[in-house]
Amino acid sequence: MPAQGLTIQRLALHNFRNHASTVLEMDSRPVCLFGANGAGKTNLLEAVSMLGPGKGLRAASLPSLVRVDGGETVQGGWAISARMDDDGLDRQISVGLEVSAEGRTRRIAKLDDAPVSQTNLAELIRVVWLTPAMDRVFAGPAGDRRKFYDRQVLAHIPSHGSVSAAYEKAMRERNALFEQGRPDPSWLDALEARLAEAGAAIAVNRAQALQRIQNAIDARPEGEFPKADLSIAGEFEAMALQGDSQEGIELRIRDSLKDGRGRDSAAGRTLSGVHRSDLQVSHRPKQLPAAQCSTGEQKALLMGMILANAKALLEGDFAPNPLLLLDEAAAHLDSARRAALYDELAALGGQAWLTGTDAALFDAFGDRAQRFCVENGLVTKVENSG
Known part of the structure; x- marks a missing residue:
């Protein structure tokens, strides 16, 4: 088995996009997210991308990430936290948007409860992604x-x-x-x-x-x-x-x-x-x-x-294992390429996150991946059916 290096073990979102309060518990295997369009799958990948430097995979403005409920933006900012296994060392990372009483906003980030710069976070977390916009x-x-x-x-x-x-x-x-x-x-x-x-x-x-x-x-x-x-x-x-x-x-x-x-x-x-x-x-x-x-x-x-x-x-020797985010990648591949992709991801090491509309898209993974159903900002872990 390949060395796993840096992997997310727990991901928590608060008022981020359409996720009011979402928690995922997982192991180091690839993470497969399935559900209808608009359910919030890509929002989860975007949350993972926000753990690294920059504006994430959509390059959105930070205030635009705050959850909208009933047509109104909820009060306060958004927050993402991740418990990570760094080759056996537990790390806690949190990022978010802080809104002052005067309405001013700023991005905050912490590593193991201590304030940290984006550059320092980038030294720990390397994120690579592929989205349909790149096709x-x-x-x-x-x-x-x-x-x-x-x-x-x-x-x-x-x-x-x-x-x-x-x-x-x-x-x-x-x-x-x-x-x-x-x-x-x-x-x-x-x-x-x-x-x-x-x-x-x-x-x-x-x-x-x-x-x-x-x-x-x-x-x-x-x-x-x-x-x-x-x-x-x-x-x-x-x-x-x-x-x-x-x-x-x-x-x-x-x-x-x-x-x-x-x-x-x-x-x-x-x-x-x-x-x-x-x-x-x-x-x-x-x-x-x-x-x-x-x-x-x-x-x-x-x-x-x-x-x-x-x-x-x-x-x-300059980076830990990357987090690899593949948004709707499986749907654009034929069955042979899809199976080849899953074989490569399973052998690669690190942690891959994938999205798709149908759970069957990930059948070729077998028990080498974990699956989560996403529906209207709610996430449920699904046991592999074999």
Whole structure:
């Protein structure tokens, strides 16, 4: 049996989405949630994703997560708590939205009853997910692929979130100077220094994660989920992949920004940088860009990438076992691929969470998984019928 590492043993939700007060008790096996559309299955996956950094798998605003009852948002915030087994060590994690008497809101997080930052939580909890919204990521705009890929990078390098936020903030401020007209060169120098520092870190992070994920893809056996070849279309990521130092990449970004001031000023925005890079994926057996593959082939490629990333996290010395969230993934697979997915998840280690409308979708798991029926925000554990 694979080592289980970090697993959720108890999950409790209070006034989160359509869950007024929900508690799940479970073991380390994959967790299968079934029920009708709108029952609250994805809300449970979203709650698990909120234990890690960021805004979770829907990227929703924190106040919008508060339960609505009878058309009215309930008073107070929401709360999620999880008791976790970290290779035999009990950990208690809680996150929530706190609402002050004046109506101000803030996110709070605790680890073993002590306040903790999101960055520190990210060191403990790595979450990887796949949702139906990602199904066409290969054929969609570059921004969607960057967002998808940066989430994979974040699972490997928790600091990626903070440097990405710093980059976006510096870029907004630089763009604002251009919109005001005739910006002070010394202000631009300062902002471009911050932008280059964060941009270089982003490029290096993306390159490191790409190598790890590609290695995990290459090591996968041939099977139902075809192997992908990954690359990044971006000058600065290319420098990182070629072995250039982060300091050298930072200097190149600063020079590029300074040289492009006239063009960027005319456009009112920053036209080059890591915010314009693009993840490129090809179907290795067919030697075909993913965007040109059929819908089913794209979904199979995407599933293979997510499984490879989970494996890369499992085998690295930089992370505990990830939590793998697969929303409605089983429904989009034929029976052969569904059985192959369950075999792989059962052998993978870590803890996987899956949703589906029908309990029969999970029959191929047998007794290797645990099942919960979700109905109108209520959850019932169901014994395996064999």
